[in-house]
Amino acid sequence: MALPQISQDMSPQNLEQIAGNATDASNFLKAISHEGRLMILCHLVSGEKSVTELEELLSARQAAVSQQLSRLRLEGLVAPRREGKAIFYRLADDRPRRMLELVYELFCTEEAA
Template sequence: MKKIDVDMKVKFLRGFSDKTRIQILEAIKTEEKTVSQIVKELNGNQSNISQHLTCLKGCGLIVGRQEGKYVFYSLASEQIRELLTMFDVVLGDVQNQVACCERHLD
């Protein structure tokens, strides 16, 4: 397995470090959706959601598929889906410690 630079890992993880981006990833975890569908599901505004979609796409976490005038967004790979699931598994084990962590408050 190729060794990945730690700075690259940090940059990759920043794609997951925003509440809206996590909500978007969760929204498209099982099925592709358009911007309008994501906006409606998250009760967000289109400009903000579009900016986050651009970030996620630029980081390689999602892909867009053009169909007529609509772009359908989905996770870029099964590994991203598995990673999101693994976040839930690990968080289930450490959520009490995370809840008590005072270093990374939001």
């Protein structure tokens, strides 16, 4: 997909739409720009996990994991599900998975080295 060319002859509505999209993209990128949040998303790519499972996988305290999950939930990147006292999280949609695939390609493969 080709990126759009922003020009002065664009309508004010188109420019406003692009600015709104830039704000949404900026918020998304800020949400995943923290190492802990990025690692949570990496773990959730393989499927739903409880907060306790994430604590163990990340070797992190419950308060830290909950704080990062709260930010991811606020940005609409993860969705919670309660089962008794346990809370499970999953990716809310395909955006985080797609971004992680690109991040993996850029930073984690042999071609990136």
